[in-house]
Amino acid sequence: MPEVEHNQIAAFAADKVNLPAAKAKEHREQVNRLRERLQAKINEDPGFSLVKMLHAGSVAKGTALKTVNDLDTAVYVKKADAPDDDRNLVPWLADRLFEAAPPNMTRDQFQEEDHCVTVNFKGSGLNVDVVPVLYEGQPDDVGYLVNKRTGDRLLTSITLHLQFIRARKNEHGVDFAQLIRLTKWWKRQAVTDDPDFKFKSFMIELLWAHLADAGLDLSDYPTALEEFFLYVVRTEFDDIISFTDFSSVAELPDRRTAPIEVIDPVNPDNNVAVRYDAAGKKRIVEACQDAFDALSEARYATTKTRAVDAWQSVLGPSFRG
Ligand SMILES: Nc1ncnc2c1ncn2[C@@H]1O[C@H](COP(=O)(O)OP(=O)(O)OP(=O)(O)O)[C@@H](O)[C@H]1O
Ligand SMILES: [Mg+2]
Known part of the structure; x- marks a missing residue:
């Protein structure tokens, strides 16, 4: 033996590696609150350029480690409305996310990275990374996901993953x-x-x-x-x-x-x-x-x-x- x-x-x-279930739930709820805010804005303003937010990373998949330090989300963006270049796309996305934010949040909490926006929750909670998906209404949420590290445009679907x-x-x-x-x-x-x-x-x-x-x-x-x-x-x-x-x-x-x-x-x-x-x-x-x-x-x-x-x-x- x-x-x-x-x-x-x-x-x-169970003891050292896994993100405890209660923590995972907390993190998912945090993403859900952000998503619900965004959805409310989308519902009240049909011309808004953002379409929806999906929770994409390991916490969503149930494969997160205890050491997880960010939450990955994808925000679907109307492709025709979005600037092409990440140098313009990222600030534009940060502005749109801020427009949909609760009144107690400030613009500087929507931090512009090279290819994504990091939403900083002061005090409690993890930061939420928001990558854009350039979306043209394809079924199954298929669109161009912007890789948050490389900026590569990947035709794929978070939902199908x-x-x-x-x-x-x-x-x-x-x-x-x-x-x-x-x-x-x-x-x-x-x-x-x-x-x-x-x-x-x-x-x-x-x-x-x-x-x-x-x-x-x-x-x-x-x-x-x-x-x-x-x-x-x-x-x-x-x-x-x-x-x-x-x-x-x-x-x-x-x-x-x-x-x-x-x-x-x-x-x-x-x-x-x-x-x-x-x-x-x-x-x-x-x-x-x-x-x-x-x-x-x-x-x-x-x-x-x-x-x-x-x-x-x-x-x-x-x-x-
Ligand atoms: N090259 C890629 N092609 C298509 N989809 C990708 C690609 N890379 C990442 N994704 C999407 O992003 C999600 C997150 O994957 P990623 O490997 O970045 O980290 P993670 O699962 O959140 O793990 P970690 O615990 O390391 O943060 C994947 O489940 C997938 O939906
Ligand atoms: Mg991740």
Whole structure:
């Protein structure tokens, strides 16, 4: 029997990794209040350029870590009304959001970032990042999402992404989201070791969806995590990862030339990993190799201390066994 087993990892996740349910509820309510304000403004002014707000990030998906420090939202914007360039679009969006704000908020609480607006809630609550979605009335909330870090315009749908994640959660129960959170937690440790390390949360989620869809047993966390890391080490992203939730097989692309191809379930032309170059891929594969080696060592360690040490290299020093 391994010295560290599923139950210890599950207990660690519940205690240290997961955003507690009450906190998640608080955060969702905070977003809802902002959304309701905005909706009231939209209802009273049909000519208003904003269409709706959706809660988009990990708190909405149920994959947030305890360390979450912002809430991601997408505000649908009438494309014809919006300036094209982010240097004009972002201040314009901040002005519109301020117009819809409660009277006790000031304009400087709508902080203009390069590609999004950050709404600062003084005192309590997390900041809310608002990214624009340039929208022309397409069904299923499909529009051009502005990536908050890069400014890339991505034709996609937040609503269908939430559906995609929800479908796996329904099928696999808590294990699906838990393994995502554990993997994101590992990623945080990897970033501590190497500040340039990048492995986007949405990519991690899509990789887990791919493995779950392929029938991987998610019920034993040490084994499932080993399989995740092994998958990356074994394939080195030579496979294209894509899904048929919203596309037919015929619509899915063949593997092209990008170092990593993880295809957006909503838009076959959108490679979620487009920003990763060969060096970025190499970093991920190496980090997964290290994690896989550590978990193998933990599995066969003959003392508890050794097993815990190995797990600590994956989950960080707060893991005590
Ligand atoms: N490249 C992309 N293509 C399409 N949609 C994207 C892309 N990147 C992000 N998204 C959308 O934004 C949402 C947020 O994803 P992201 O990876 O930025 O962070 P997150 O899930 O909030 O995790 P974290 O806990 O790291 O903040 C995704 O669920 C998806 O709907
Ligand atoms: Mg987020």
